[in-house]
Amino acid sequence: MIAIYSILASSLNLVAGYTGILSVCQASFYGIGAYTIAIMALKYQTPALLNFTVAIAFSMLFSLVISLPSMRIRDDYFVITTFAFQIIVYSIMKNWIALTGGPMGLPGIPDPEILGMQISNHKIFLGITLTVAVLLHGIISRIVRSPIGRILRAIREDETFTLSAGKNVTYYKIQVFLIASSMAAVGGGLYAYYFNFVDPSSFTLMESIFIVSLIVIGGAGSIRGPLVGAILLVSLPELLRFVGLPSAAAANIRQILYGLLLVVFILIRPQGILGHFKFSGQRGSE
Amino acid sequence: MDYIWQLILNGISSGSLYFLVAAGFSLNYSAVRFFNFTHGLLFTSTAYLLFALSQPSLGVPPVLSIPIAVVFIGLSGLLLDLAVFRPLRKRGTTPLILLLASLGLYVAGQNSISLLFGDNTQSVRTAIVQVGYSMGGARISPIQLGIVVCAILVFFLLSAIMKKTRWGKAIRATSVNEKLAELSGIQTNKIISVSIFLGSTITAIAGVLHGYDVDLTPTMGMNPMMAGVVVMIIGGISSINGIFLGGFFLAITQQLGAAAIGSEWKDAIAFVVLIIFLALRPQGILGRRIHR
Numbered sequence: 001m002i003a004i005y006s007i008l009a010s011s012l013n014l015v016a017g018y019t020g021i022l023s024v025c026q027a028s029f030y031g032i033g034a035y036t037i038a039i040m041a042l043k044y045q046t047p048a049l050l051n052f053t054v055a056i057a058f059s060m061l062f063s064l065v066i067s068l069p070s071m072r073i074r075d076d077y078f079v080i081t082t083f084a085f086q087i088i089v090y091s092i093m094k095n096w097i098a099l100t101g102g103p104m105g106l107p108g109i110p111d112p113e114i115l116g117m118q119i120s121n122h123k124i125f126l127g128i129t130l131t132v133a134v135l136l137h138g139i140i141s142r143i144v145r146s147p148i149g150r151i152l153r154a155i156r157e158d159e160t161f162t163l164s165a166g167k168n169v170t171y172y173k174i175q176v177f178l179i180a181s182s183m184a185a186v187g188g189g190l191y192a193y194y195f196n197f198v199d200p201s202s203f204t205l206m207e208s209i210f211i212v213s214l215i216v217i218g219g220a221g222s223i224r225g226p227l228v229g230a231i232l233l234v235s236l237p238e239l240l241r242f243v244g245l246p247s248a249a250a251a252n253i254r255q256i257l258y259g260l261l262l263v264v265f266i267l268i269r270p271q272g273i274l275g276h277f278k279f280s281g282q283r284g285s286e
Numbered sequence: 287m288d289y290i291w292q293l294i295l296n297g298i299s300s301g302s303l304y305f306l307v308a309a310g311f312s313l314n315y316s317a318v319r320f321f322n323f324t325h326g327l328l329f330t331s332t333a334y335l336l337f338a339l340s341q342p343s344l345g346v347p348p349v350l351s352i353p354i355a356v357v358f359i360g361l362s363g364l365l366l367d368l369a370v371f372r373p374l375r376k377r378g379t380t381p382l383i384l385l386l387a388s389l390g391l392y393v394a395g396q397n398s399i400s401l402l403f404g405d406n407t408q409s410v411r412t413a414i415v416q417v418g419y420s421m422g423g424a425r426i427s428p429i430q431l432g433i434v435v436c437a438i439l440v441f442f443l444l445s446a447i448m449k450k451t452r453w454g455k456a457i458r459a460t461s462v463n464e465k466l467a468e469l470s471g472i473q474t475n476k477i478i479s480v481s482i483f484l485g486s487t488i489t490a491i492a493g494v495l496h497g498y499d500v501d502l503t504p505t506m507g508m509n510p511m512m513a514g515v516v517v518m519i520i521g522g523i524s525s526i527n528g529i530f531l532g533g534f535f536l537a538i539t540q541q542l543g544a545a546a547i548g549s550e551w552k553d554a555i556a557f558v559v560l561i562i563f564l565a566l567r568p569q570g571i572l573g574r575r576i577h578r
Contacts (some may be wrong), residue, residue: 259394
């Protein structure tokens, strides 16, 4: 799970940490990926690699749907748009029962078939997941270090200036969104195959907020930040279990901790544990 | 035809609630310029506070407990701003992060309510469930009628305050341009505090009414708050008239849409409407400023 969340967090980092666009709909791409893979595996029994490709394609399609018309919208209104998108997608997952099984989800997803082999051993799959995670991180790292990365950071610091320097800001924003959503979809596929089950409750708005807190707490705008965030926040509930809280209260207490941690970090250390980006500072020309 | 009329009546009742929530939200937003999601928390907390006060062990009658709860929550809204958001704003934090912080607070708060009161539905209703008045062939319950009446009252009151009194003009001036208002001699900090208190109080009233209408669950604040944000945006952020119209527009659209494709899509409908407005007419129905 840590690996999957690190993928989600780092891809969001690309959009939010490096380019400065906050998006609260990562979980929806995560979910789209998961559900696409689930449906394809269940209905068509297609091999895993094909499923992943389709899932990525779908995810990118959806991210275009949301990013194209919204590029003219100002930053904080854009967040509301991503909010809206997340809820709409969640609604679809929950209500379009014929396609997605509604609140009951889709159980019994068969194990992934790669190159004709069925992978049923969880340990092997863990290895695959880690490899994928490392791979994706590598891609993100290359992007960040390249000239494109510099442009992204320029967009984050001052969008108008970047525009006047002749860079097509919209193009880069859309690109980064596409990349982030496709990676989230991969995460979703891994999730679907690992748990053999998908349902809407793993892809809610709260989930998106959780992913955002991963990078806020772990550190936005840095490569290792989201990793730290993922490791920390995903292990927290396991640690809590050792403390021995009653299980009914545990879920609530966990959420309370996440919420408070988020606020505390924003107040005290907005760049997160390892981050560079403070998410604050003057906007525009002051 | 009767069916449509019932839908419209439902829409009027929902729209009134939306207006109340949106008006509260707009007062807050116009003052602090970020989407403060703790409003949903205030909404829910008021209802639960009312519930706690009306417990047999405390036995506070509604005549007392309602004003107490509303004022308390109104002050809490202000307190939250002073403690958390104002210091952040002084640092120049972007609205996005303020939004995030408010979300964090909302998550923490909502789960605290779950911890304290349980996730099950609680009720503040004392009377037996009535069938409701009949109005031209459709039904509307007494409390729903109350919500509509309240909304109309608040609408006229707010409009009057905003247009005629000095406070109102100061609030409007501050929301348009804080620095300029300050230069004109307005004590912007005080005015902002007043706006926040007013906004929180109206939201609190909405919370009480909604609680009487549909009972309490810890998550009851989320949907009305989202609807409130949508209504505020499509109505034109600072325009009370726009928000009033927007509230009914959204509610009736939702009702008709729900009748057409099923009521589980109500949330999605609201947000599709939002996206359409943001893309095509970001200033809302009656808004003045165009945001790029």
